[in-house]
Amino acid sequence: MAMRFVDYVDGRGENVIQAWLNQRTIPVRAKRQINARIRVLAALPRHHHVRPHMAPLADKRGQACEGLHEIRVESGGVQYRIIGCYAAGRDEFIMLAGATERDRRLIPHEVRQQAFHRLADLESGKGSTRDHDDR
Amino acid sequence: VTTTTDKYDQIWRSLASDGRDGFVEAEIVEALSAQILVMREARGWSRADLAQRAGLSPATIRRLEDPNRATYSVDVLLRLAAAFDVGLQVRFVPFSRLVDAAADLSLDDLAVPSVADDAPHQSTAPAADSRGRNQSTYPAAG
Numbered sequence: 001m002a003m004r005f006v007d008y009v010d011g012r013g014e015n016v017i018q019a020w021l022n023q024r025t026i027p028v029r030a031k032r033q034i035n036a037r038i039r040v041l042a043a044l045p046r047h048h049h050v051r052p053h054m055a056p057l058a059d060k061r062g063q064a065c066e067g068l069h070e071i072r073v074e075s076g077g078v079q080y081r082i083i084g085c086y087a088a089g090r091d092e093f094i095m096l097a098g099a100t101e102r103d104r105r106l107i108p109h110e111v112r113q114q115a116f117h118r119l120a121d122l123e124s125g126k127g128s129t130r131d132h133d134d135r
Numbered sequence: 136v137t138t139t140t141d142k143y144d145q146i147w148r149s150l151a152s153d154g155r156d157g158f159v160e161a162e163i164v165e166a167l168s169a170q171i172l173v174m175r176e177a178r179g180w181s182r183a184d185l186a187q188r189a190g191l192s193p194a195t196i197r198r199l200e201d202p203n204r205a206t207y208s209v210d211v212l213l214r215l216a217a218a219f220d221v222g223l224q225v226r227f228v229p230f231s232r233l234v235d236a237a238a239d240l241s242l243d244d245l246a247v248p249s250v251a252d253d254a255p256h257q258s259t260a261p262a263a264d265s266r267g268r269n270q271s272t273y274p275a276a277g
Contacts, residue, residue, distance in 0.1 A: 036164075
């Protein structure tokens with residue numbers, strides 16, 4: 001594995017990425033494709049983490065992170081996104097929030113702020129990470 | 136740290152709880168699109184280079200490298216295998232074997248070397264014909 005992909009776990013112990021993937025609104029086929037994408041990206045060196053597989057999303061903010069990026073998966077006509085960041089100094093991508101994209105706008109609209117908030121919680125010790133869970 | 140065994144168990148449990156819908160397709164599309172990209176770049180080829188060698192258009196190569204858009208036919212995969220000078224396995228397998236491969240996926244599985252760089256057989260690699268296909272059965276029987 002070239003890089004670890006880890007899920008953000010909030011202060012209550014909930015794996016927010018697994019919870020998002022297991023929503024009833026996300027079809028099983030989409031979940032399969034997202035999980036397969038994560039396994040492939042984990043096997044690839046970072047210079048291959050580019051479009052159409054991934055894309056940078058926003059400017060740098062926070063100490064533990066090199067800026068937000070998104071994993072880009074289309075399934076059944078829906079654009080799914082997982083927002084996260086590369087951990088500074090480690091071969092690790094931290095997945096912070098899930099979203100969909102329509103007309104070039106992320107839904108929920110506040111998902112970037114949510115990701116930065118979770119990143120801040122991670123830096124302050126309120127949140128944690130866990131290896132991505134394929135279930 | 137999650138081990139390969141842990142990952143195998145996670146995928147297997149997911150198949151048991153959610154069903155197998157889409158699993159085979161996702162594994163094929165995601166791995167093949169990454170393989171084509173990685174193998175092309177490892178050889179220093181542009182999309183146009185690969186397109187020319189495989190008898191396809193650069194736009195088709197771009198689509199085949201995009202897991203969100205790609206669809207594959209055996210004919211296209213055979214053309215790509217000949218262009219890359221690599222083998223190709225297309226066969227039905229038990230789910231357990233597919234899950235095993237998914238759980239243990241590594242860069243070595245994706246960045247497949249051409250037969251000339253296939254270490255165990257370097258000294259016995261067969262010559263290729265004008266389309267890049269191996270002229271003899273390989274590896275040789277016996």
